[in-house]
Amino acid sequence: MANKIIRMNKIRQILRLYTQGESKRRISELTGIARNTLKKYINQYIKDHLTIEAVNAMNDHELELFFGTAIEPPKDKRFEDLQLLLPVYEKEMKRRGVTMTFVWRKYRQLYPDGYEITQFYLYLRQYCKRFKPVMHMEHKAGDKMYIDFAGQKLSITDKESGEVIAVEVFAAILGCSQLMYAEAIGSQKREDLIRACENALQFFGGVPLAIVPDNLKSAVTKSSKYEPTINETFADFAEHYSTAVLPARAYRPKDKSLVEGMVKIIYRCIYSTVSAQIHFSLQSLNAAIIEALEINNRAPFKGRDYSRRQQFEELEREALRPLPAYRYEFRQQAVVTVMKNGHVCLGTDKHYYSVPYRYIGKKVKILFTSLAVEVFYHYEKIASHQREHRKYHYTTLDEHLASAHRYVSDWTPEKFIEQGRVVHEDLAKYITRVIEGKLHPEQAYKSCAGILSLERKVGSERLLNACRRANSYGVYNYHIVQQILEKNLDHLSDEEQQQALTMPDHHNIRGNDYYE
Numbered sequence: 001m002a003n004k005i006i007r008m009n010k011i012r013q014i015l016r017l018y019t020q021g022e023s024k025r026r027i028s029e030l031t032g033i034a035r036n037t038l039k040k041y042i043n044q045y046i047k048d049h050l051t052i053e054a055v056n057a058m059n060d061h062e063l064e065l066f067f068g069t070a071i072e073p074p075k076d077k078r079f080e081d082l083q084l085l086l087p088v089y090e091k092e093m094k095r096r097g098v099t100m101t102f103v104w105r106k107y108r109q110l111y112p113d114g115y116e117i118t119q120f121y122l123y124l125r126q127y128c129k130r131f132k133p134v135m136h137m138e139h140k141a142g143d144k145m146y147i148d149f150a151g152q153k154l155s156i157t158d159k160e161s162g163e164v165i166a167v168e169v170f171a172a173i174l175g176c177s178q179l180m181y182a183e184a185i186g187s188q189k190r191e192d193l194i195r196a197c198e199n200a201l202q203f204f205g206g207v208p209l210a211i212v213p214d215n216l217k218s219a220v221t222k223s224s225k226y227e228p229t230i231n232e233t234f235a236d237f238a239e240h241y242s243t244a245v246l247p248a249r250a251y252r253p254k255d256k257s258l259v260e261g262m263v264k265i266i267y268r269c270i271y272s273t274v275s276a277q278i279h280f281s282l283q284s285l286n287a288a289i290i291e292a293l294e295i296n297n298r299a300p301f302k303g304r305d306y307s308r309r310q311q312f313e314e315l316e317r318e319a320l321r322p323l324p325a326y327r328y329e330f331r332q333q334a335v336v337t338v339m340k341n342g343h344v345c346l347g348t349d350k351h352y353y354s355v356p357y358r359y360i361g362k363k364v365k366i367l368f369t370s371l372a373v374e375v376f377y378h379y380e381k382i383a384s385h386q387r388e389h390r391k392y393h394y395t396t397l398d399e400h401l402a403s404a405h406r407y408v409s410d411w412t413p414e415k416f417i418e419q420g421r422v423v424h425e426d427l428a429k430y431i432t433r434v435i436e437g438k439l440h441p442e443q444a445y446k447s448c449a450g451i452l453s454l455e456r457k458v459g460s461e462r463l464l465n466a467c468r469r470a471n472s473y474g475v476y477n478y479h480i481v482q483q484i485l486e487k488n489l490d491h492l493s494d495e496e497q498q499q500a501l502t503m504p505d506h507h508n509i510r511g512n513d514y515y516e
Helices: 006-021 024-031 035-047 052-057 061-065 075-093 100-110 117-128 191-206 232-240 253-274 282-299 308-315 403-409 413-422 425-436 441-453 460-473 478-486 495-499
Strands: 144-149 154-157 165-175 178-185 210-213 220-224 331-338 343-346 350-354 362-368 372-377 380-386
Touching: 006 024, 006 035, 006 052, 006 061, 006 232, 024 035, 052 061, 052 460, 061 380, 075 100, 075 117, 100 117, 144 191, 165 191, 165 253, 165 282, 178 191, 178 253, 178 282, 191 232, 210 362, 232 331, 253 282, 282 308, 331 343, 343 362, 350 380, 413 425, 413 441, 413 460, 425 441, 441 478
Parallel strands: 144 210
Antiparallel strands: 144 165, 154 165, 165 178, 331 362, 343 350, 362 372, 372 380
């Protein structure tokens, strides 16, 4: 497809392998990217005099901006037209007397500008599988680790209830030395698969150039004969260990014949041993698996005087790349929309995290571990928080808020009381009484802000006198202070105020004597 941009982790793999001295053909095999496509990225890398350190320093957003113009060449329209007809031609070829030349002539009648006869023969033969050459594969040291799950499961027993729980068996094998690793895990989910792969790398003591999985849903989002889509989490794991993911072709068991053979060994030599005992935990079961597995790793190959373990120590251990300093921290992901209040909700915890307010209404991706939460928009990290597990609470950074929201978010009882204390202790006490008079402090915030704002209009002395006057009335709100100032009652002494409040004489007023 024209203008199709490959994923950023693929670009990093291409450039890393190139700087490590791998050929373009080899890089194409490891990454699954066509050579013409990867040449464009390598040529741009060379043209701009980049270094692999500079590439690693770029985040995905910067890398997308830099290499985003690279495109794949458009497919040949003739090939697409022929692909639609090949199933029909395959059926016709099964009829007596029908030859390839006859079929080609029918094809040229439909498409006069189509393929010539030689190219047509090639595509038709490939589709009809007329020849199936079998090639012996030479595995280079440190090249590939093949992984798969055994079809048959093992089991552990719950010690309290006696329930028998089925567990998956993960298998991994190195291509050159054929050193094997196996582990029982709870499921084939991404978390368990990644943890098992990591344990395999720790067992081998190094990292191969590529990991070859079967088309597992936890590793491959969409299988394809030409370019499968790797699960983003599994790709992130591979990036952490600086290795490539090269899925085996669907329905091609010979692509992973080594691990298929290993599964047979597991059935024959390990299942019979570990199944003879009752195991109450995965730890106990895995200890038994490793013990039985090591016996097979140290046993000589049939007809040879060396074992898998010996071959690994002599040929492959030094060829593996070193393990990173830290183990991979599993990152889960979620795609959400930024709410109108400038926060995103992590549904797993029902906790809210702030992002810059300009992303309100945008769809963003959340990547989170057990300790951290990161928010990305078009590969650019826009927010980072420490993970919180309190339900329906908010984690907010001031710099993410608009200026008006930032001001309001700073409102606290202590802040209003302290601002009053700057003027006078009596004003701080009055502010305290305003807050205490409400069921919830936030109900008093606007009253407090209004009272303090009067200082700019009338000065601190008049505001203080007005609050003292309101305090003598036993009334604590913004409106009483405002009325005292408007009627200039803050200037009157107590006696003057009492006289101002005394009822004047009038013939229509009956007085106290009338009611005696």
